[in-house]
Amino acid sequence: MGTHSIKLTINGKHYVEEVESRILLSDFIRENCGLTGTHVGCEHGVCGACTVIVNGTAVRSCLMFAVQTDGEEIQTVEGLSQDGELTPLQQNFKECHGLQCGFCTPGILMSAQDYLAKNPEPSTQELKEMLSGHLCRCTGYDGILKAIQKTVDENKQLALTEGS
Amino acid sequence: MKPPKFEYYRPNTVDTALSLLEESGFDGKIIAGGQSLVPIMNMRLASPECLIDINQLHELDFIEADDDKVKIGTLTRQSRIEISDLIKNNIGLLHEAVPFIGHVQTRNRGTFGGSLVHADPTAEIPLALMASGGTVHIASADETREVQIEDFFVTYLTTDVMPTELLTEVHIPIWKGRVGFAFDEISRRHGDFAIVASACQLTLDDHNKISNVRLVLGGVEAVPLLVEGANEIMIGEELSDSLLNKVADIVTGVVDPESDLHASADYRRHLAAVYTKRILQTAYNRARR
Incomplete structure (x- = not known):
């Protein structure tokens, strides 16, 4: 049961690491790479706190082994803001009280980031269904929904301005 | 953990x-x-x-169609099936069933074939496939073989696929004529395992009589249950309240669910009848349009 050498990119930075096959991607990100923004909740795919973007798609990092991501590209919550500047989505979480304790926030941000990229004009119902993949034990869904909805509205407005 | x-x-x-x-x-x-x-x-x-x-086996990640059937590779992600126009236009039942699977984030990674070989008796893809019919293609180092979907599920979490075999693709027939379908399930929260799940597909003749029907129930047996006795009595009939009641009685008689933390056997039996009526009516109405 040897270890495996893996090369991958996280938030644009290259990593070469030796891992045991059984190491979960979530633990690898936190412990080997020191990126503790990705939170670990249930470790069986239910709570959504560990959601990251792998090759452009939001997935549960507790349901993948690190060894499976050899050669792949990963984005975690640390990779969202650029030069200390929050993304509009993050800014709206701040403005709309989209987080209380903040434990579920990184996962929701990564999910929403991917979801809005693929579905620019979702209905409120669709947003709620997307959010059903995340547990917020503070039950702060109202603020979370408002923050995402506000981002959708701003993006629409931006598209209109750019279009005209 | x-x-x-x-x-x-x-x-x-x-x-x-x-x-x-x-x-x-x-x-x-x-x-x-x-x-x-x-x-x-x-x-x-x-x-x-x-x-x-098998995530590097990109040759197993495909959705293709010809005149009679749609072919889906085992590695095709559930989220790709969800947004595929080819699936939506040809196998509407599968298109309707997929959003019930887990959540967006798990469908992004979960595969079509994975759901089939895992064979949870409440899972959506097995149910939709039983109601459409189809052929499962299985390969081993020595041979390739085909199994009809009716013979694929053996018991709880067990299929006809042997330890040295790999499910490679599934062929699903495209139903022609006046086709109606419906999928529905009940769970306490969206994305949970269904307590009872139901799927059906039917065709009507020119006189609105049922010419073919496949009603399938999940969560009531160890495998997806094709309710053959009920399907037989519907052939040649228009869907009426009395027919629905007869079918519901048959369903109540044949299902043999177990009690667990989520629901008692009696409640599941009750739900099986309720959902049977509901989806048959929806499928029939859609076919009549």
């Missing part, structure tokens, strides 16, 4: 994957999306000695 140690292989071709399966025998286990396997490994309910990762 950590899974026990295991050997890991990541083959790049189907042939390599099949030889690895052959070599590892009962110790080997395929991992595709891992959305069911990894949780049970994390909880140490399963501890395969050797994982063979």
Whole structure:
């Protein structure tokens, strides 16, 4: 049961690491790479706190082994803001009280980031269904929904301005 | 939570994957999306000695159609099926069923074939496939073979696929004529395992009489239940309240659910009848349009 050498990119930075096959991607990100923004909740795919973007798609990092991501590209919550500047989505979480304790926030941000990229004009119902993949034990869904909805509205407005 | 140690292989071709399966025998286990396997490994309910990762077998990630059937590769992600126009236009039942699977984030990774071989009796893809009919293609190092979907599910979490075999693709017939379908399920929260799930597909003749019907129920037996007795009595009939009641009686008689934390056997039996009526009516109305 040897270890495996893996090369991958996280938030644009290259990593070469030796891992045991059984190491979960979530633990690898936190412990080997020191990126503790990705939170670990249930470790069986239910709570959504560990959601990251792998090759452009939001997935549960507790349901993948690190060894499976050899050669792949990963984005975690640390990779969202650029030069200390929050993304509009993050800014709206701040403005709309989209987080209380903040434990579920990184996962929701990564999910929403991917979801809005693929579905620019979702209905409120669709947003709620997307959010059903995340547990917020503070039950702060109202603020979370408002923050995402506000981002959708701003993006629409931006598209209109750019279009005209 | 950590899974026990295991050997890991990541083959790049189907042939390599099949030889690895052959070599590892009962110790080997395929991992595709891992959305069911990894949780049970994390909880140490399963501890395969050797994982063979098929995520690099891109040749098994496809959706194709000809005049009569749609072919879906085993590695096709559930989220790709969800947004596929080819699926929507040709196998509407599957299109309707997929959003009930887990959540967006698990459908992004979970695969079509993975759901079939995992064979949870409440899972959506097995149910939709039973109601459409179809052929499952299975390969091993020695041979390839086909199995009708009716013979595929053996018992709870067990299919006809042997430890040295790999499900490669599924062919689903495109139903022609006045087709109606419906899928529905009940669970306490969206994305939970269904307490009872139901699927049906039917065709009508020119006089609005049912010419073919496949009603399937999940969560009431160890495998998706094709309710043959009920399907037979509907042929040649228009759907009426009295027919629906007769069908519901048959369903109540044949299902043999178990009680668990989520629902008693009696409640499941009751739900099976309620959902039977509901989806048959929806499918019939859609076919009449």
